[in-house]
Amino acid sequence: MSDTHEAPDNSRRSFLALTAAAPAALALGGAASAQTLEAGPDTLPGAGRAAVVTGSSRGIGAATAKRLARDGYAVTVNCLTSTDLAAAVVRDIEAAGGRAIWLQADVADPAAVKALFDANDEAFGGVDVVISNAGIMNVAPFAQFEDAAFDRMIATNIKGSFNVLREAARRTRDGGRIVTLASTSIKAKRATHGGYAATKAAQEIYAGVLSKELAGRRISVNALAPGPTNTRLLDVPPPLRAQAAQMTPYGRIGEPEDIANSIAALCAGDGEWINGQLVFANGGFL
DSSP states (O other): OOOOOOOOTTSSOOOOEEOSOOOOOOOOTTOOOTTTOOOOTTOOTTTTOEEEESSOSSHHHHHHHHHHHHTTOEEEEEESSOHHHHHHHHHHHHHTTOOEEEEEEETTOHHHHHHHHHHHHHHHSSEEEEEEOOOOOOOOOGGGOOHHHHHHHIIIIIIIHHHHHHHHHHHEEEEEEEEEEOOTHHHHOOTTOHHHHHHHHHHHHHHHHHHHHTTTTTOEEEEEEEOSBSSTTOOOOHHHHHHHHHTSTTSSOBOHHHHHHHHHHHHSGGGTTOOSOEEEESTTOO
């Protein structure tokens, strides 16, 4: 059991990333720095702002992209392989009156990450919120863990999130928000989750360090750690799913929208004082 991001159709993994190839983009006129926006009583929190969400063709990423769009952000949706799903997320956002583009890319490739942000900036004039959600989950006992599976997870979860956060540090406008996805696995320390949990523990370090490096710019940086969530990564038998549900005071596992709402709270203006933290969003799972 674990938090989930985007996963290709033929695996339990969840990716996110970049490779250049942007479809048509909708321009966001007059995008302005978060510092200079004047919000009235009816102004959406993301009005005039833009967000990049990696690994957002399904699961937590898709729910986050849609939630931020409802909050008024123009959103850049990203996928690794599921281009049809990424396009569907954009259509849903546009049907609800929002603005969005999508790009296929691999976060493990620094050039692809740069191209992703370039496309966002060209479409929307800049970026105010970055959600580093792309990730892979491979689990196995230490003795049986294969090198290829471990190396790919390191490339995506540690190097890939670093690539995204590095670009976010260079481009996020003053007053913005950066959130990187960790996992409750780092606290649970379950058998077979050693490699995966280690890659997610890195996100706490990234958030704490980057928040200090961006001092003076009013950019909050946090790591958010979901618990068991109803996505493709929660590939466990029904009895184990039911057991996980009973381990929360709510008597259920999380839904992608629960995590998206938590991310939106960190991105809101009132979330500014939460900075450099590891925030657990697991319904009281542990």
